[in-house]
Amino acid sequence: MTTLRPKAGLDRAGLEQEIATRSWFHTFDLGDGLRTPGYDDTLNKLEILHLPADLTGRTVLDIGSYDGFFAFECEARGAERVMATDRWCWEWPGNDARRNFDWMRDILDSTVEDRLVSVEELTPEAVDGTYDVVLFLGVLYHAPDPLGYLRRVREVTRGTLVVETLVDLLDVDVPAAAYYPGASMNNDASNHWGPNAAAVEGLLRDAGFTDVRRFDPWSSNRTWALHLDGNRPRRLSRRVRERLDSRARSGRMVFHATVA
């Protein structure tokens, strides 16, 4: 559950109007029925990440933060310092991500820091140190070189890494990854690889992480693909989703890994 709330004194009609002028990736629930109409399933994603409810005293790095929902959520859970990074969508002409992030930081009265840093540029110097908790959500399949990306992520992690990713070939019982040429995955040329769970675990270990833990797949592409209504996925009941997910060969999974 999220408890993000706008600072006192803001006019609700003004907030609604501002939300309506932007396009949103993240679905922020700001309380009292106020939501951003994100096309990402953010609030369900939050539930399956298994983030600690209390992050008091911890430092958090959110790599590929987009509108910043998970960075702000970690701050709300008590993190002492939160750093959000991105480059791709923050520089993308016409994308509202950067302006959404800045506006949210203002209305939430947040002190989340930011750096314009791509995964290719990730070093402890670029993000001002190493972090207790690192979020790498929805980024791994964008990597042309997944092991190289995870090695850089390892360099900035001193505690726990949380990975959320597209997975594929779940019916293959050796480490394997599907390759998506051109824009063949979701009509998006930035999607390159769909590893299966064993491949993600192997990549994490080879990048220097230990104690790798996987959680059950939480949503299948097939589930969404079967139920597209225009461009917006229609929600199915949890029971139907679970039945479809259990038969799917691709989907989304969460992994936790630590550094020794």
Ligand SMILES: C[S@@+](CC[C@H](N)C(=O)[O-])C[C@H]1O[C@@H](n2cnc3c(N)ncnc32)[C@H](O)[C@@H]1O
């Ligand atoms: C699907 S969004 C995920 C956003 C957020 N982390 C979440 O899970 O809700 C992918 C993010 O990865 C970033 N990214 C990093 N490297 C990328 C790359 N090579 N290609 C595309 N996006 C990339 C994008 O800018 C974007 O913020």
